[in-house]
Amino acid sequence: MGDTEVVIAGGGPAGCAVAAALSDLGWSVLLLDAGVDRHKQLAGELLHPPGVRDLRALGFGDVVDGWAAHPVRGFAVRFHAPARTLVLPYGRGVTGLSLEHAALTLPLLESVSRRRGVTVCTRARVTAVEHNCERGVRLRYSHEGTEHTVHARLLVAADGRASPVRRMLGIAEHHQRLSTMLGVTVDSACLTHPEHGHQFVGGAVHALAYTIQPGVARVMVDLPLGSTAQTLKEQPELLLALPSRLREAVRQALEQRPAVRMASNDDWLAETVWMGSAVLVGDAAACCHPLTASGMASCFHDARALQESLDRYPGHVARALEHYAHARRPAQRTRVALASALYSAFARQDEGMHALRMGLLHYWEHSPGGARASMALLSSEEPRMRVMAREYLRVVAHAFAAMLSPNGTGGSLRSAAPLLRSAGPPLRGTVASAVEQVGSWLHRRVRRPVYTLARAGWASPRRAFASNR
Template sequence: MLAPDRFFDVLIAGGSVAGLATAAALREFGFSVLVVEPGQRTERRLAGELLHPLGVAALHELGLFDPEAFVKAMPIQGFAVFPDEGQAASRIMLTYGKHKVAASRAMAIDFSVFRRNLENAARRFDHVTFLDDARVAAVDMSDPMSPRITVESEGRLQIIGCRILVAADGASSSVRSLVGIEHTRRNISTISGYVIEGATLPAPGFGHVIIGGSSLVLAYEIGGGRARVMFDHPIELEGIASASHRESLLGSIPEPLRQQVAAAMATQKPLIFKSAEVVAHASSLGAAVLVGDAGGSCHPLTATGMTIGICDGLRLRDALRRHPNSLRNAFRHYDRVRRKAQRSRRMVASALHDVCSKRDPELCVIRAGLIRYWRRDARSSSATMAILAMTDDRLVSAFWQFVKVIRHGLAEHWQTDRTPRLARVGLSARLVAALGAMTVRRMSASLKAR
């Protein structure tokens, strides 16, 4: 093992949201922190722009929330779901309700502005050093508890030693692979996004989930009178040209937003993002630890990416507080706590995306049940939003919500199916069996995943 040219207590690979939050979270330990940032053209990047109350509260706790810097952020009250094609009047409003972080309102903001604000705040910390336009080229884990990292910067290589290596370089993390942590990846969809100037959203102050077409359309305000509109193109529909797929979804968008989106599509080149479910087989190895999407990702339908990335910094801080004299024990604790949030997040995002994008008989029953549940059960909004916003990350909570939705779906199917009673009984029995098997599969997969 070569001697290092420089030494830092912590090296963070990636200077985006999760990396900056982690740098801030480690301030109390007196660690010297180096953030290695390859440089991002964030204005041409489609990334998370909605932050749940839990994430906003974490920014305050980390000292990263500057009210003046975030003055253009749009307060978000919850999600507005549009189940009927082109119809705004039939929308379903899901609000955050009251919980322990209700004082921290959710917000949406242009990602490039958000990241720049966080970086400006982090650069004011004395314990943080930035190495810009640099990348991690290699990791020597000969001694797992004393990694040596080869960093390339301005055409020059240097070896940097550290006590803790943090991979914060996204779902396609190269550092995760260099360290030797295995992962699985399942491609879900291609997402294309447009910016709508002077947008007229049917439910201002809410994230819009439009499910009246063959797949999802998502929309939300990002400040300055602008909105982001994103079209989801599931992998199962890849045989359809992207432009044709987007055109087919225009009818699901309520007016006047529909015409505004059509105008943007005619003049803008969309930003493209490949959505995938990434499952890391571990959250740490030796002195290396994963945060944010490097530790696993899911479809952005639930808008949990930025929230979990910021909260990972707090989770790592709390683990080091609990085990100040043992990095191994601290990382074991971090893995346990993080796994709980990741399992629930992935299961919910996967199930909701399937329900909103596929037309299998069982999923159609669940879709109808979901709409019926949200409309008829007064407590459904707060329970659903607690899970989506990760204030309730218990897998059992997600499971019971799933069971309630199935029950509503079967009731709706029984009431609306016009086939003879005996045939309905047989079909219902088959649906119950299929839905039960699906539920068991999803729960089993979630429990096995890291």
Template sequence: MTISETTYSEYDVIIVGAGILGSAAAKALGDTGRRVLLLERDLSEPDRIVGELLQPGGVNALHALGLEECLQGIDGIDCHGYGVIRDMQTVAIPYPINPVSNKEAVGKSFHHGRFVNQLRQHASAVENVTVKEATVTSLLKEQLVGEDDELVGNEKVVGVVAQIKDRSEEKFYAPLTIVADGLFSKFRKEMTTKTPDVRSYFVGFVMKDVPLPMPEHGHVILAKPSPILMYQISTHDTRILVDIPGQLPSASNGDLKRYLHDNIAPQLPDTIRTCFINALETERLRSMPNGFLPPSINNYEGMIVLGDAMNMRHPLTGGGMTVALNDVVLLRELLSPEVVPSFTDTQLVIKQMAKLHWKRKKYCTSINVLAMALYRLFAAEDEDLAVLQRGCFGYFKLGGNCIDGPCGLLSGLIQQPLVLVYHFFAVAIYAIYLEFKTGGWRQAPMNFIKIFTVLYTACVTIFPYLWSELQK
């Protein structure tokens, strides 16, 4: 077959991208009887430095989708919460009780590619799901026709054009196409003019056999200029991610290693530093942009955009997969055959997508806003943010609800945005209290001024992100 030759196939739904969301959605929709085509540019095991820690809220969603077996056989590590390290002091933040099982909540960390491969295998095992390795090059569209058989100017998506490995071209038709092609989506612009706002980059690599301060926990080190993440992803492998604010310097690999050696290594706990320095010499450094993309409503006929293509947050809190899997649970409900008998009813699909946009706020708002707000606090670019950072660390040290609430939000177990607002401003007030307590009467005049500047900083940190969640 030459490049000009084309074959035609028709399905109920085409899914572009066999990552976390795409693979889970293929399985979920296939289980409801839909004929699903799952297209992926490269079906070999993915190799990424993010998407490696699934929060308990994501584990719950995985169980709801019947995909819990995907966490088995990948040498994953149970995660029971976080350890936050500041000035070499560590505070433990365990997960609260899981409201679904009424037992201790447990997350899972793993090599990203092994988990994705499991999801793909479970999707392909569904009888009416077809998985193909192909690069989607364009969307197939047709103009909409009005009541008088006149063209009305609008278009709808009716399928995709894909290039197969032998460079032949195929056209696949379906009344619904789900775009889940990730951070660098080339089809996002069909739905929204919003683009990712990249705030920083993660530089990451694997350290071998690291004695972590808190085994089976994620670790956040409040370093300068921004936080560092560590978590074990297999029996012998621990991922470390160093956040670099702004644009990634156009420096050589050697310059980047020197920066990490000279500036980051001294801020690590003694038990980590030697492993970090050794890994710098032996492991390959990888980078990944960290961006924010507020969600948009899906109102393009014949197409739905989901996953990182539609909504992103800083991966500091590891919430991306939890949001994606919960989106699939909700998508399966809203597009069930009982509610939408046929995807050819594009207006009904659009109506259901409007419901998805607002219903998902219950879980995604807390995760999205918390990730961005915590990143600002932990990066602490000015003195008022530094006050909030000290207050946040002190708030965690109080224990009880002061860690159960924030960790419940972070883990996706508490799905109440107002709880986030309560704890965020509780942190701000506690931060001001600590300034008065440590400053004494001599610093009282300055601390009275800080009441207003710190509260203002708290407001401009959280409210813009909350406002973005209220938009279409």
């Protein structure tokens, strides 16, 4: 039986970031990765500024500087009818970046394998969690046909949205399949705003596009469940929201079958993100529709939150994990609610959502501050639920203004009732978030004396690990 302080299941963005974070704290880390082929995956390729910042803070500055990445300055949102494009900029002086998924992720794994105290084992799959309590975990993994058992003080499940380890831990999950994403590459000269992520909204299907290599752009088309590349070939009118040159490039790319990548878009939400001495990070903890392109930034944010929590409560893993869960929750709640609200606003064809789209168009056209505030929410720079609810209400007010405007593009007053109803979930989310924050503040106050003892150095992580084995 082998022993280590931490086992991380998964060597994607989340697993690599956590390995770096915990090696910085002096923990010994065993990272096991089952080895998904990232060259064939359709997944994260645009990283917002907070993600870039967190990666640098985790010591990946040399990796970021070594990427042949393309700068991103915000989103360019193209509305289908009326046909208009609006730019949502990041804050002044900050940029995100975009590059092909394998080129982004593989150097992180390579870099982390050189960190002090980190052992990376590829083609190694966690197969069972045999024991998990506040004192540690015992798990099994298979590597090159051999089964191994390992005992650890902490298990980090960074094994992606379908997370087998989450199930092994018995953590309940909410799962909903939303749609199918089809991805192709085209000449990046087809993009109208080369340094922006593109959103094509209000057509029969929603689409995203951004440059991922010099001269190459990824286009992702969100198709109804059960669709395939053939669906798009047979119904080219689905792509009408794309400008004609881009539409033609996508049509040609569909003819080159091996170049087409598919992925499912899902909501996967874990009921809790920690149990005993195990914790969930990245997509294993929460995954939503990728239209905000915030998944990887969220992975890196989780890694930093976990690092800060373990540093804050040395020798007290359970308290640290509880703190981690509270620390990450507000931003996650906002991210997931925003993705759901925007997906409806961008893709649904009913009257209420048409009116909301016209509200977004009107708001962003008339308020540069509003465009920046929306981008801050989209990029996870702004994590507060109440800010999201405030922005949503402003958009609803602009939707009414658009409805009453003389050119009549905002739709009829019949849309008023569904429009108002759509504001219910963000408002309820804000109230729930406020109640939860007060509860967790009270909870922390009541337990503070115990934390203070642990903080004062009554047990170091290494001593606690040794005595807990």
